[in-house]
Amino acid sequence: MTTTFRSLLGATALGLVLASSQALAADPIKIGVIAEAQAIAGASIPQAAQLAADEINAKGGVDGRKIEIITYDNHSSSADSVRAFQRAVNEDKVNIVIASYISEVVLALEPWAARLKTPFITPGAASNEISKAVHADYEKNKYTFHGYLTSAALAQSVCDAAKDLLVDQKHMKTAVIMSEDAAWTKPLDIGYEDCLPKIGLKVLDHIRFSPDTTDFTPIFNKIEGSKPDVIITGISHVGVQPTVQWKNQQVPIPMFGISSQATNSTFSKDTNDASEGVIYQGVSGTGVAVTPKSIPFTEAFKAKFGNFPSYCGYTAYDEVYYIADAVKRAGSTDADKLVAALEKTDWVGTIGRTQFYGKDDPFTHSIKYGKGLITGLMLQWQDSQQVAVWPSDVAKAKLKFPSFIKVTTN
Amino acid sequence: MLALQILIDGFAISALYALGATGFTLIFGVSGVLNLSHGAIMVLAAVAAWAAASVLHLGSYSGALLGVAVAVVASFATYFAVVQPIQKSRRIATEEKEIFILTSTLLWGIMIQELIAYFFTNNAKTVLPIVEGVVNIFGERTTKNEIFTAVVCCVSIGLLWLLVNRTRTGKAVLAASMNPRGVTLLGLELGSIYLVVWGIYGILAGIAGVLLGMFLGVSSYSVGPLTASAFSIVVLGGLGSVSGSLIAAFVVGYLETITAYLISPAYRTIPALLLLVAVMYVRPQGLLGRR
Numbered sequence: 001m002t003t004t005f006r007s008l009l010g011a012t013a014l015g016l017v018l019a020s021s022q023a024l025a026a027d028p029i030k031i032g033v034i035a036e037a038q039a040i041a042g043a044s045i046p047q048a049a050q051l052a053a054d055e056i057n058a059k060g061g062v063d064g065r066k067i068e069i070i071t072y073d074n075h076s077s078s079a080d081s082v083r084a085f086q087r088a089v090n091e092d093k094v095n096i097v098i099a100s101y102i103s104e105v106v107l108a109l110e111p112w113a114a115r116l117k118t119p120f121i122t123p124g125a126a127s128n129e130i131s132k133a134v135h136a137d138y139e140k141n142k143y144t145f146h147g148y149l150t151s152a153a154l155a156q157s158v159c160d161a162a163k164d165l166l167v168d169q170k171h172m173k174t175a176v177i178m179s180e181d182a183a184w185t186k187p188l189d190i191g192y193e194d195c196l197p198k199i200g201l202k203v204l205d206h207i208r209f210s211p212d213t214t215d216f217t218p219i220f221n222k223i224e225g226s227k228p229d230v231i232i233t234g235i236s237h238v239g240v241q242p243t244v245q246w247k248n249q250q251v252p253i254p255m256f257g258i259s260s261q262a263t264n265s266t267f268s269k270d271t272n273d274a275s276e277g278v279i280y281q282g283v284s285g286t287g288v289a290v291t292p293k294s295i296p297f298t299e300a301f302k303a304k305f306g307n308f309p310s311y312c313g314y315t316a317y318d319e320v321y322y323i324a325d326a327v328k329r330a331g332s333t334d335a336d337k338l339v340a341a342l343e344k345t346d347w348v349g350t351i352g353r354t355q356f357y358g359k360d361d362p363f364t365h366s367i368k369y370g371k372g373l374i375t376g377l378m379l380q381w382q383d384s385q386q387v388a389v390w391p392s393d394v395a396k397a398k399l400k401f402p403s404f405i406k407v408t409t410n
Numbered sequence: 411m412l413a414l415q416i417l418i419d420g421f422a423i424s425a426l427y428a429l430g431a432t433g434f435t436l437i438f439g440v441s442g443v444l445n446l447s448h449g450a451i452m453v454l455a456a457v458a459a460w461a462a463a464s465v466l467h468l469g470s471y472s473g474a475l476l477g478v479a480v481a482v483v484a485s486f487a488t489y490f491a492v493v494q495p496i497q498k499s500r501r502i503a504t505e506e507k508e509i510f511i512l513t514s515t516l517l518w519g520i521m522i523q524e525l526i527a528y529f530f531t532n533n534a535k536t537v538l539p540i541v542e543g544v545v546n547i548f549g550e551r552t553t554k555n556e557i558f559t560a561v562v563c564c565v566s567i568g569l570l571w572l573l574v575n576r577t578r579t580g581k582a583v584l585a586a587s588m589n590p591r592g593v594t595l596l597g598l599e600l601g602s603i604y605l606v607v608w609g610i611y612g613i614l615a616g617i618a619g620v621l622l623g624m625f626l627g628v629s630s631y632s633v634g635p636l637t638a639s640a641f642s643i644v645v646l647g648g649l650g651s652v653s654g655s656l657i658a659a660f661v662v663g664y665l666e667t668i669t670a671y672l673i674s675p676a677y678r679t680i681p682a683l684l685l686l687v688a689v690m691y692v693r694p695q696g697l698l699g700r701r
Contacts, residue, residue: 038527038528038531038532038630039531039532039533040531040533043531076532181676207675208674208676209674209675209676210675210676210678212631212635213675213678214626214627214632214635215419215423215626215666215667215670215678216675217419217556218415218419218667218670218671218675219670219675221415221419221671222671222675238534239533239534240533240534240535240536240627240629241534241536241626241627244536244627245626245627248539248542248553248555249544249551249553250543250544250551250553261533261534264533266533269464270464270533270534270535270536271536272463272464272536272537272538272539274536
């Protein structure tokens with residue numbers, strides 16, 4: 001009897017232990033996603049994150065743990081984002097946060113990631129200051145990761161492409177920089193001013209304008225007055241309006257550079273096809289196989305949400321995957337262990353191979369730019385489609401301009 | 411050359427400002443209502459015209475008409491759902507009604523703005539232009555759309571002038587703006603005059619919104635700045651004075667254009683706001699204000 005009782009007790013105890021360890025294993029990995037749900041760029045962030053989580057969960061999760069995405073709409077506001085971040089950490093107990101494509105918002109969240117000791121990755125902000133702050137005070141700010149190219153890298157990417165496409169192919173010699181006045185364009189403009197002359201494009205003028213500008217007529221007239229071969233853009237908060245006015249006014253100079261809204265697949269519709277001929281930098285694009293994962297992702301996204309992802313949809317999707325990978329390697333969701341694991345990230349996702357710069361690099365925790373890692377692409381709107389024109393290994397088309405554009409040396 | 415550019419561009423934008431502000435000031439002149447949902451109604455018209463082309467695949471004329479029609483509906487909705495209940499309420503003291511209307515139209519505007527952002531995102535939209543292409547005016551390349559905008563604005567304002575000064579209904583509206591009690595003593599129903607005014611307002615705001623969508627483009631973010639610009643033009647010109655608003659619209663439009671060309675596009679709106687402050691100091695009733 002005693003033996004039976006003992007073995008029964010033992011079995012029960014074992015069962016309890018097993019059950020509790022199973023319960024532990026079943027604790028979900030909670031990822032808070034704070035994004036601009038009303039903006040085309042931001043709306044893709046929670047959607048792409050959810051898609052990645054669903055795929056990972058369908059394959060059994062991470063060591064038996066499911067990924068749970070908790071989303072917050074920040075109404076494009078820094079104050080709302082900070083409140084969402086506090087709520088995510090303090091009430092919803094998330095393990096890590098993915099947030100925003102607006103540099104001002106990310107810079108507001110960075111000290112909160114430090115105070116609340118919660119890892120945080122941005123899928124789309126660009127300001128150099130994000131990763132510079134990590135470098136300047138690593139122990140405090142190490143929780144922030146910059147999951148998108150810095151403005152400095154973006155400027156470099158535009159210059160690398162301009163060298164091949166504009167200087168070598170079209171023999172262009174002069175440029176005017178046109179950028180909106182925002183946190184992310186300050187380092188971008190410094191990058192442009194530095195690298196454009198090096199590739200052989202003389203900068204004739206530099207126009208910065210308020211992001212709430214609606215009438216671009218004086219700006220285009222001023223640019224035309226200095227007769228440049230190309231307008232190098234740095235625009236994100238604006239996009240539709242300057243593009244439509246550029247076409248309506250038949251400004252005979254091509255636009256080339258960063259134009260975040262042009263990355264949206266609805267851009268041709270929003271501009272009534274004024275987008276034709278616009279050349280913009282992206283980390284990926286519909287139908288462009290940057291890696292074998294790019295096209296399956298866009299197709300799955302389209303099937304689920306009815307539209308193609310914005311640029312930060314790609315990065316948000318990759319981020320969920322490499323967070324899952326980091327949790328697996330760390331064997332834990334403990335903040336410090338997760339940070340250490342994320343620093344060792346080497347993940348081939350939809351935009352290329354993601355690795356982060358280390359502690360000693362000026363852009364600590366920003367994704368590495370370069371061949372074999374992430375170089376970005378140049379795309380152009382042609383016949384209402386976004387086609388890759390650079391680099392040559394993924395380019396499907398040659399540059400093509402609407403008739404009002406005068407590119408003499410074809 | 412630069413002077414000609416400023417002259418042409420300034421005219422188009424000023425005419426657009428004038429049309430936007432006219433309806434706003436007319437409503438205030440006749441019924442004492444400061445409609446702070448003005449920007450939202452303009453944006454709604456533009457977004458409806460955009461959606462007509464992009465979603466329903468209508469042509470540019472039908473799209474524009476639909477935009478104006480939506481603005482008229484929105485204008486009546488503002489009157490019946492927001493303004494009239496407050497005007498008729500017995501629980502709100504008469505002297506507090508103005509501030510109630512001010513706040514409620516502001517909230518109404520925010521509701522419209524959020525709905526637009528919810529259904530159509532807060533990214534900018536542009537309305538399919540009715541006329542495309544460019545012409546040369548003394549060597550200055552000018553878009554036909556810019557000329558079209560200026561012409562439609564001037565014609566609309568001209569028609570409004572004819573309506574107010576040459577028709578019986580218009581004269582009743584004018585009389586109501588001068589002395590509402592006198593009008594009722596003459597046996598005219600003030601309620602029906604208000605209806606006419608809100609109808610005219612809807613058409614004017616609709617045309618201004620659609621033209622703005624064609625010329626510059628709009629987004630849900632434009633709601634606040636549009637209301638603010640109409641408000642400052644009307645205050646500058648003198649509350650309730652249509653001719654004052656017209657003059658103020660051209661002053662603001664040209665001041666902005668000159669600043670953008672000669673100083674920097676980044677400082678475009680600043681001098682006009684400084685002027686507003688200065689005028690408030692020297693002449694608080696505005697340029698042509700009666701009180």
